[in-house]
Amino acid sequence: MSEPVVSEPVVSEPVVSGAGHAGEVVVDLAAVRGNVAALREHAAGAQVMAVVKADAYGHGLVPAARAALAGGATWLGVAQVGEALALRAAGVGGRVLCWLYTPDADLAPLVAADVDVSVSAPWALDRVVAAAAAVGSVARVHLKVDTGLGRNGCPPAQWPDLVDATLRAERDGAVRLVGVWSHLAFADAPHHPTVRRQAEVFEDAVAVATGRGADLEVRHLANSAAVLTSPQVHYDLVRPGLAVYGLSPVPDLGGPADYGLVPAMTVRTTLALVKDVPAGHGVSYGHEYTTPQATRLGLVPLGYADGVPRHASNRGPLLVGGARTRVAGRVCMDQVVVDLGPDSPAVAGDPVVLLGPGSAGEPTAQDWADAAGTISYEIVTRMSARLPRRWVGQEVT
Template sequence: MTDEYGRGPVPHAQVRVDLAAIRDNVAELSARVGPAAVMTVVKADAYGHGLVPAARAAQAGGATWLGTAVLAEALALRAAGVTGRLMAWLSAPGERWADALAADVDVSASAPWAVTEIAAAARETGRTARLHLKLDSGLGRSGAPVTAWPELVETALKAQAEGLVEVVGLWSHLACADEPGHPANASQSAAFHEAVGLARRQGARPEVLHLANSAAALTMPDAHFDLVRVGLAAYGLSPVPQAVTPADVGLRPAMSVRARLALVKRVPAGQGVSYGHLYRTDRESTLALVPLGYADGVPRHGSGGSAGVGAPVLVSGVTRRVAGRVCMDQFVVDLRDDDARAGDEVVLFGDPAAGEPSAQHWAGACGTISYEIVTRFAPRLPRVYVGADLAEPR
């Protein structure tokens, strides 16, 4: 049995990624945030979609920057031949700064020690570092606090005067952009404006200012500045599902998770299902076994009990719910009297426009966010790319 693209045996389960959706989503977002440029964030293996294929699809859609959290992913992109502006921002002392500079990766500093290490690598390699300085404008995570910002800027400008770094960016990250109207958004924007003004008075002449993430890209036009960092939205999911659906802004999900039923059997009323018998059939019913579990990335919180609702799956054109506990490698669905057989396709989530459950539906059922749903699916599940030509070097 082969898949619809004739590429050999169909696996028992797969993550399918539509690269054309990523391309088109980035193009739509670029049009919405212009004249700001777009950085597509491809951290965490492109939110589970595949680092290199997703990066190339994003570039095909008009992304002029790519972003990763850790340097290892930025270096992997370069090793795969991905060109263009590329930034990595999460580091600890002893980072591979020389490798970053050799690979032409923009780097970030939140404290003077990072500037010192980056400058030392620049001196060692003879390559000037392109440096972004990060302000903690109120998220309370990475970035220099407002009180330490003048020292960070001063340290960076001294290194710039020696020709070791070029301060090309000033940036920060929002805590509550997914809650339009939250007072933290205005206070963080004000803090960022003030920090930019201070840096400029000290002599900084940045190429780009960037504050907005996906949520701010969709709901806070005043935060767009020169560059917008789009992550989740590039993959067709909404970071503000309570206010904006993907369809509202012309986005479509790029990822679907599919499997083939491993077993279908008829059971009597009162049959306990899976560990602990969290679920029992209330009548004679048909149970179907899905060969995916929490080792693959299916959240155990998607389990369903007789009194509770499990996560949704689509089987034979009908949306059913996970019955009983999700196990390491498998879970069960109660099909009632639906006609199904082993080998039939089951869709955990995909495109709601096609009648499939969405990653947001799974997030709601599991008490989490769609970011976690798409990023958690394990490497043992093969990735099948639709529009695979977009993953080729250009």
Template sequence: MNETASLRARAEIDLAALRANVRVLRARAGGAHLMAVVKSDAYGHGAVPCAKAALEAGATWLGTATPHEALALRAAGLGGRIMCWLWTPGGPWREAIEAGIDVSVSGMWALREVVAAATAAGRPARIQLKADTGLGRNGCQPADWPELVAEALTAETAGLVAITGLWSHFACADEPGHPSIAAQLGVFRDMVAHAEKAGVEPEVRHMANSPATLTLPEARFDLVRTGIAMYGISPSPELGTSADFGLRPVMTLAASVALVKEVPAGHGISYGHLYTTPAETTLGLIPVGYADGIPRHASGRGPVLVDGKVRTIAGRVAMDQFVVDLEGDRPGTGADAVLFGPGDRGEPTAEDWAVAADTIAYEIVTRIGARVPRVYVNEQDEPHEIPTDND
């Protein structure tokens, strides 16, 4: 019996697909270095295996949101450059400094805390100053930038920090032609110019996320940060599918059919009886629910491949299970129910689920819960030609 056949559900992670995606993105990035973003447990795919695979494929940086994510990578033995950017007061600054992690600084409170931690650690912190060029989330406003730059340079002169990067993030890079893109690029160039004129000598300047890496060559600078595209999901379905960009989805989510039974016409299904069987039929019980990350918003709409046919969820998604109407078919108990994957076998994709749940594919893969085991395939890399700037 296949080792995974007895699993209630599984998320199969194809590391060969991930490595291939990284190589495609490296080629698209021209001469810029590539940061593999593995925040949120690598968008639900598993941070450590995905980080290792990305590095094998030529990524030179790893990126996380929280310092605890970055520290977990170090604890797993991953070397090289790691950056994290989402800090709150009292965070583990000293631990990050001692682990050699680049930390993002968006305001004076963060600079003060990192300087204090560097003093206590007895070694300089590697910091990257983040500019708010128009996204309106994290980052330093242009009006406050001169003060932050000046104080960071003072700390650098004192040997307490090394300013390794200047960076920002787009608001609408997935909407080519949106006026905010050119505006943000202009603000970023101005803020970088101010910092460099003041004496900052950054190793990297970076702004491009996945959609910008694919569609905005002028945004590459020294480094691109690829998240969702690395996992084979289009960052902007309006611009093109994964295949259009040369990417392959990395995650396949499947469950074992737990029960097949016959029911009469007029039988109510699941909570609230939102679905009633229109005729005598067979039902299949799929043992995953919203506790596993299946969107309840996809009730009555979520697609599933069972026995060679795409079925639709009948009624509400419950915490641990949902039902599909098999329309008289009788697949064996234990048969595969494939919720999403690359689409090779006619199965739905994460994008199909995003449409069914009125959300984005990012959320579909990221929300798959910890009680769904990740099963890694193609863990060993095969020799590949390294892409060049002209590829």
């Protein structure tokens, strides 16, 4: 495995989204490109679908999608119809798969935009067939089987009927069945028996489809964790999400660098106020923190409305003026307070890093996940849209 790709922070003029906020999210697109290149090595011959749902896990849908394609991804994956259409409206190419919609969704724009559509139930197939007729085009579909996650996907008992209905629609010229797929429940525990069991159910489902005449282009089951730890389930296509953005989906097994990944997101701001207070001074709502000595407090203008987890009150780590500290007291809607210590030289305007790659001593998304009792996925995706995004490390065109 190659060494982690460490990019220069800016290789072209940065693009900024939003303005007027004291903080910002900086996304290194060179890191995204490098991460996809590393994931291609892990995938060992399988194609890579970079999952860019949820605004590319908070990193910016269109810029991250373009960076992923530049890194070698040939597919993009999204959950919502609007995400797929936003990619196409921005001129993003490559194959795109969309997999989450309700019976009232208008799927015709997806078919018209050359987007592959997932089908998990007869009603969904009917909607896709109707969309194809409305557009006057053949719709590409991937059938999803529930191999044991119990979420989306067709139950195995109903699978043969769904396959037969899809193949009839294919013979009628309405659809093209290009893929069969599913999702793992315990991919972050690669030795858990469900991983092998779900693979067996998946392979049985593929056999049913091919036995009935399906000519499949792709079979796909592996998410980020399985890409890194379970090569036996890579098949034709893998679907990394979190790892595209440089975070480890298996932090108990290894950090980003262990898998050749570099975190792409940095969240930063500056101190809005520094003041001296006496010992015994209550800090923030409910006075859940009281200063143990005369000290200096710093005000950080980011709060839970910006994505700072309230569950990390009194625990969330920050880098302030180059020194590690933590949230003092409750996280508020727009701000948090830090106890800088009595001898701190900090002044208003000093830099604050909430999270980043960790290479300069700053906390990581995983550090915040640990502090809040959650996962790094939630930390990066919850960063509010009101925080401006700045994309650096772009290819010069």
